[in-house]
Amino acid sequence: MPGVVGNTGAIQVPGPVSQASAKKLDAFFDARAVHFVVDYDQSEGTYLVDVDGNRYLDVYSQIASIPIGYNHPATIAAAQSPEMISALVNRPAIGNFPSKQWGDILQNGLLKVAPKGLDKIFTAQSGSEANELAYKASFMLYRRRERGEGVEWSEEEIKSCLNNSKPGSPELAVLSFANSFHGRGFGSLSTTRSKAVHKLDIPAFNWPQAAFPALKYPLEAHQEENAAEEKRCLEGVEQLITSWHCPVAAVIVEPIQSEGGDNHASPAFFQGLRDITKKHGVMMIVDEVQTGFGATGKFWGHEHWNLTSPPDMVTFSKKAQTAGYFFGDRALIPDKAYRQFNTWIGDAARVIMSKAIIEEILAKDLVAQTARVGDALYAEMEKLAQKYPEQVKNLRGKGQGTYIAFDSTDAAGLVKGMKQLGVLTGTCGAQTVRLRPMLIFEEQHIAPLISAFDTVLGSL
Numbered sequence: 001m002p003g004v005v006g007n008t009g010a011i012q013v014p015g016p017v018s019q020a021s022a023k024k025l026d027a028f029f030d031a032r033a034v035h036f037v038v039d040y041d042q043s044e045g046t047y048l049v050d051v052d053g054n055r056y057l058d059v060y061s062q063i064a065s066i067p068i069g070y071n072h073p074a075t076i077a078a079a080q081s082p083e084m085i086s087a088l089v090n091r092p093a094i095g096n097f098p099s100k101q102w103g104d105i106l107q108n109g110l111l112k113v114a115p116k117g118l119d120k121i122f123t124a125q126s127g128s129e130a131n132e133l134a135y136k137a138s139f140m141l142y143r144r145r146e147r148g149e150g151v152e153w154s155e156e157e158i159k160s161c162l163n164n165s166k167p168g169s170p171e172l173a174v175l176s177f178a179n180s181f182h183g184r185g186f187g188s189l190s191t192t193r194s195k196a197v198h199k200l201d202i203p204a205f206n207w208p209q210a211a212f213p214a215l216k217y218p219l220e221a222h223q224e225e226n227a228a229e230e231k232r233c234l235e236g237v238e239q240l241i242t243s244w245h246c247p248v249a250a251v252i253v254e255p256i257q258s259e260g261g262d263n264h265a266s267p268a269f270f271q272g273l274r275d276i277t278k279k280h281g282v283m284m285i286v287d288e289v290q291t292g293f294g295a296t297g298k299f300w301g302h303e304h305w306n307l308t309s310p311p312d313m314v315t316f317s318k319k320a321q322t323a324g325y326f327f328g329d330r331a332l333i334p335d336k337a338y339r340q341f342n343t344w345i346g347d348a349a350r351v352i353m354s355k356a357i358i359e360e361i362l363a364k365d366l367v368a369q370t371a372r373v374g375d376a377l378y379a380e381m382e383k384l385a386q387k388y389p390e391q392v393k394n395l396r397g398k399g400q401g402t403y404i405a406f407d408s409t410d411a412a413g414l415v416k417g418m419k420q421l422g423v424l425t426g427t428c429g430a431q432t433v434r435l436r437p438m439l440i441f442e443e444q445h446i447a448p449l450i451s452a453f454d455t456v457l458g459s460l
Contacts, residue, residue: 007054007055007421007422010420010421011052011054011420011421011422012052012420013035013036013050013054013416013419013420014034014035014036014037014050014052015036015050015051015052015053015054016052017037017050017051017052018036018037018050018051018052021037021051022034022036022037025037035419036050036051036052036054037050037051038050038051039051039053040070040071041071043070043071044069044070044071045069045070045071045072045440046058046059046069046070046437046438046440046441046445047070048070048424054422055422056419056422056423056424057422057423057424057445057448057449057452058070058424058437058438059423059424059425059435059436059437059441059445059449060424060425060426060435060436061319061436061437061438063318063426063436064258064290064295064318064319064436065317065318065319065321066319066438067293067294067319067320067321067357067361067438067439068357068360068361068366068438068439068440069438069440072360072440074356074357074359074360075353075356075357075360077356078352078353078355078356079353081352083101083105083352084349084352084353086099087099087347087348087349087352088349091344091347091348091349092344092348093343093344093345094123094344094345094346094348095341095342095343095345099348102348105348105351105352105355106121106123106351108355109351109352109354109355109358109359110123110320110322110324110351110354110355110358112358112362113293113299113358113361113362114326115300115302115303115310115311115314115326116303116310117309117310117328118310118311118313118314118326118327118328119326119328120326120327120328120330120332120333121324121325121326121327122137122324122325122327122340122345123322123323123324123345123346123347123351124317124322124323124324124325124345124346125323125344125346125347126183126317126323127182127183127287127289127290127315127316127317127318127323128182128183128184128185128188129183129185129188129323130289130315130316130317130323130324130325131182131183131185131187131188131191131252131285131287131289131315131325132183132185132186132187132188133324133325133340134250134252134283134285134313134315134325135174135187135188135191135249135250135252135285136187136339136340137283137313137325137327137332137334137340138174138249138250138283138285138312138313138332139170139172139249139250140334140335140339140340141249141283141331141332142172142247142249142283143170143172144331144334144335145281145331153168154167156168170246171245171246171247172246172247172248172249173205173206173207173208173244173246173247173248173249174190174191174207174248174249174250174251174252174285175207175208175209175210175237175240175241175244175248175250175251175252175282176191176192176193176207176208176209176210176251176252176253177193177209177210177211177212177253177254177257178193178209178210178211178212178260179193179194179212179257179260179261179263179429180192180193180194180212180252180253180254180257180260180287181193181194181198181254181257181258181259181260182252182254182287182289183289184198186202187205189202189204190204190205190207191207191252193209193260194257194259194260194261194429195259206245208240208241208244208248210233210236210237210240211232211233211236212233212257212260212263212265213226213229213230213233213263213265213266213269214229214263215229215263215264215265215266216229217393217394217395217396218395226266227266227268230265230266230268230269230272231272233265233269234269234272234273234276237251237273237276238276238280241276241280241282242280248280248282249282249283250282250283250284250285250312251273251276251277251282251283251284251285252285252286252287253270253273253284253285253286253287254286254287254288254289254290254291255270255286255288255291255296255300255301255302255304255305256290256291256296256301256397256400256403258290258291258428258434259290259428259429260428260429261405261428261429261430261432262396262397262403262405262428262429262432262434263429264396264397264400267304267305267306270302270305270307271305271306271307271308274305274307274308274309274311277312278309283312283313284311284312284313285311285312285313285314285315285325286300286301286302286311286313286314286315287315288300288301288302288314288315288316289315289316289317289318289323290318291403292314292316292318292319292320293316293318293319293320293357293361293439294319294361294366294367294370294401294439295319295370295401295402295403295436295439296370296400296401296403297367297368297370297371297374297399297400297401297402297403298367298371298401299367300314301400301403302314304399304400310328312327312328312329312332313325313326313327313332314326314327319357319439320354320357321350321353321354321357322346322347322350322351322353322354323346323350324346361439366439366440367401367439369439369442370401370402370437370439370441371401373401373402373437373441373442373443373446374397374399374400374401374402374403374404375399376443376446377402377404377435377437377446377449378395378397378398378399378404380446380450381395381404381406381450381453382395383450384450384453384454384457385406387454387457388457388458390409391408391409391410391414391457391460392406392408392457393406393407393408394406394407397435402435402436402437402441403435403436404434404435405428405432405433405434405435406432406433407429407431407432407433408431408432408433409431409460410431410460411427411431411432411433412427413460414433414456414457414460415427415433417455417456417459417460418452418453418456421452421455421456422452423448423449423452435449
């Protein structure tokens with residue numbers, strides 16, 4: 001099979017140099033999940049180069065986390081800036097000793113693209129941590145409202161919380177959905193429902209799990225069935241909220257269930273979910289760790305929903321190259337300092353990098369580009385679905401930028417074959433192939449991607 005991105009032919013992945021490097025690494029760092037070892041100095045734009053010299057069109061973007069490509073001039077300039085040097089060598093404990101530039105960095109960076117109605121932010125280290133912090137904010141607000149505004153903690157609450165007992169450590173819950181993924185931290189893992197490998201052997205909170213709509217494709221041919229399915233799921237959410245053994249303080253949901261199989265729901269479903277959370281005084285947390293920063297053709301995936309009121313919190317990471325959550329209600333700031341706190345509260349250096357990324361996205365209108373290119377890519381994927389109906393099933397992501405996926409009888413084999421042709425894609429769920437291009441993915445990249453798919457699909 002000929003290569004499609006400049007390699008001389010089908011390539012060995014991992015190559016001999018990469019295998020040797022990974023073996024050496026494995027002596028002191030678990031390298032079992034390593035695909036291959038990368039030469040980042042030789043990688044550029046949408047192309048990744050491994051230590052064997054093989055070049056790949058990267059349509060997986062390091063698990064959807066690279067926004068504007070490898071070695072981008074804007075990010076290199078940010079890395080060399082005086083602000084970055086200061087943040088790296090003097091890593092500030094932001095909560096106690098923020099730099100004189102910190103406010104401007106936030107206002108001219110992350111807050112410039114804050115979701116509508118959410119004008120406040122708490123920064124974090126990772127998506128998993130961002131979600132856990134949002135859970136904490138939900139719990140503290142719930143108890144603050146229950147206790148009464150301005151009412152001090154009781155002596156019993158203070159003493160009992162140190163023994164992990166009531167009333168200081170109350171039973172409260174976060175509702176998540178079947179097949180969801182919200183991280184691998186101890187709290188976030190209790191809301192992750194996608195794969196046993198993430199959860200096995202780890203103690204978990206007794207928190208509710210609701211069904212997420214299992215839509216049938218093509219959508220236009222199953223409108224009534226899908227509407228009934230979404231109605232069933234919404235009824236299940238409300239039933240769980242009103243009957244769970246303890247109060248449900250928050251609901252967390254992904255705009256598209258990414259790790260769980262690229263599962264979609266309609267705007268009407270999310271509008272209904274928002275209505276239920278408002279009705280019952282439950283925080284609605286939208287996990288935009290993977291969908292945020294333009295991948296769906298909107299800066300935030302939940303913008304597709306046209307909600308009448310914004311979510312209570314929106315968590316982010318990955319393409320942001322930093323992490324945290326946005327919120328609008330000042331009541332989500334805890335009643336006392338140090339309740340939502342840690343030494344670094346994220347990393348100022350990563351927030352500076354995020355600011356440079358945001359400036360590039362806005363200057364080049366890369367979200368609109370992603371929407372346009374996504375439409376063109378989806379049209380080509382539809383042709384493959386017609387040509388290989390047994391291997392390209394349930395194609396989804398139309399109108400969602402480049403956030404495109406499909407089911408296949410041998411997803412792992414298909415992704416392996418693509419890799420041997422120099423194209424990186426990914427899997428998720430049970431048998432789903434997902435595309436996660438960078439925002440700089442252009443029309444010119446569609447042809448080699450489709451050519452590789454055509455070659456591999458034809459060989460299966």
